[in-house]
Amino acid sequence: MIRLGTRGSALALAQSQRVADSIAARTGEEVELVTITTQGDVSTAPLASMGGAGVFVVAVREALLAGECDVVVHSLKDLPTAPHPDLVIGAVPKRADARDAGVVAGGVALKDLPAGSRVGTGSPRRQAQLRRRFPELEVVEMRGNVDTRLARVLGDREGVEHDLDAVILAAAGLERIGREGVVTEHLGIDGWPTAPGQGALAVETRADVSGALKRALIGLDHASTRTAVEAERAVLRKLEAGCSAPLGAHAFIDDGMMFLAARVYSPEGEQVSSAHAQYVDDSRTPAEDLANRVVDELLQNGAADLMPKEGAR
Incomplete structure (x- = not known):
C-alpha cells in the first residue's frame, strides 16, 4: 500500500484523491490517504504572522520525512521556492484553471457592487489588487476553509455569519470541490495576475523514491506545466x-x-x-x-x- 499524506480540508482531500487515483492506476497498488493537521489549519491568526502560506507545508513534510507517508500533495502556490535537501517534487500534474474567481452576492459583477461593499480575501496580493481596482470597496481579511468563506457571502451554512458581499478564491479550488457553479465571474490573468503556481499541484516525495511509485510520478508529471510554474x-x-x-x-x-x-x-x-x-x-x-x-x-x-x-x- 502507498500512503499519501494530505491536509484534512475538503479542498486538500479532493485534490489529493485525484492524485491518489492517478498513482493507483499507474502502479496497480492501493493508495491510502493519511490526514495531517498543520498549524495553519488550527490557528485563526493571519497567515502573514505565521510565515505565510508555507505554514501549511511544514507538518506535511515532517510526516513525509518521518516515514508516516510515502508521498504528499501540496497546492504549488503554497510551497516554498527553496529546494528541500531530502525531498523532491516528483510530479507536477497538468495545471487546472490558474485564474481567480469572484463569488458575489446576488450574482452581480465586482464592478457593479455599491461603494462600501465588503469583499473578503486572506491573500495580500488579492487585497492589493482589490484596493487598486475597486478603491470604493471595503477589503476584509479572512481565514477559513472554502465552504466557510463561501457561506459568509451565500449565507448557506448554519453557524457562519453572513457578513460579506463577495469573496475572491482560486477558480481551480472551487472546481476541485465541485463548487464552480457559485462563481459570478472569472478574473482575467492579464488584469488580475495570480500567485506563482496557482492552479497547479506539487507531488512531493523523499529523494530516495524508487520502483513503481517513482515510475508513476514520472508518468504523472506534465512537462509544460512544470516549466511554466518553475518560471x-x-x-x-x-x-x-x-x-x-x-x-x-x-x-x-x-x-x-x-x-x-x-x-x-x-x-x-x-x-x-x-x-x-x-x-x-x-x-x-x-x-x-x-x-x-x-x-x-x-x-x-x-x-x-x-x-x-x-x-x-
Whole structure:
C-alpha cells in the first residue's frame, strides 16, 4: 500500500484523491490517504504572522520525512521556492484553471457592487489588487476553509455569519470541490495576475523514491506545466519574497514559445511594478532565463521598494 499524506480540508482531500487515483492506476497498488493537521489549519491568526502560506507545508513534510507517508500533495502556490535537501517534487500534474474567481452576492459583477461593499480575501496580493481596482470597496481579511468563506457571502451554512458581499478564491479550488457553479465571474490573468503556481499541484516525495511509485510520478508529471510554474516561482525566489507577497506571476507556453509576466503591488495597491518577457529559442534554461529578465525589469521599475522582503523561501 502507498500512503499519501494530505491536509484534512475538503479542498486538500479532493485534490489529493485525484492524485491518489492517478498513482493507483499507474502502479496497480492501493493508495491510502493519511490526514495531517498543520498549524495553519488550527490557528485563526493571519497567515502573514505565521510565515505565510508555507505554514501549511511544514507538518506535511515532517510526516513525509518521518516515514508516516510515502508521498504528499501540496497546492504549488503554497510551497516554498527553496529546494528541500531530502525531498523532491516528483510530479507536477497538468495545471487546472490558474485564474481567480469572484463569488458575489446576488450574482452581480465586482464592478457593479455599491461603494462600501465588503469583499473578503486572506491573500495580500488579492487585497492589493482589490484596493487598486475597486478603491470604493471595503477589503476584509479572512481565514477559513472554502465552504466557510463561501457561506459568509451565500449565507448557506448554519453557524457562519453572513457578513460579506463577495469573496475572491482560486477558480481551480472551487472546481476541485465541485463548487464552480457559485462563481459570478472569472478574473482575467492579464488584469488580475495570480500567485506563482496557482492552479497547479506539487507531488512531493523523499529523494530516495524508487520502483513503481517513482515510475508513476514520472508518468504523472506534465512537462509544460512544470516549466511554466518553475518560471513563475523563480521570480518569487529571485525577488527573495515569501509566498504571501503581493506579487502575481503567470507563464504559459503556446506553439513552442513561453511567455512570462509578473506584477508587484504595494500593500495598499496604489503602486505597481510590471514586467514581461518571452522565451529565447536558444536558451537551455528558459524558465530561469525568463525569470532573470522579468526580475531585472521589475527591479528597474521599483519593485524592491513596494514589497517587504521575507528572506528567500
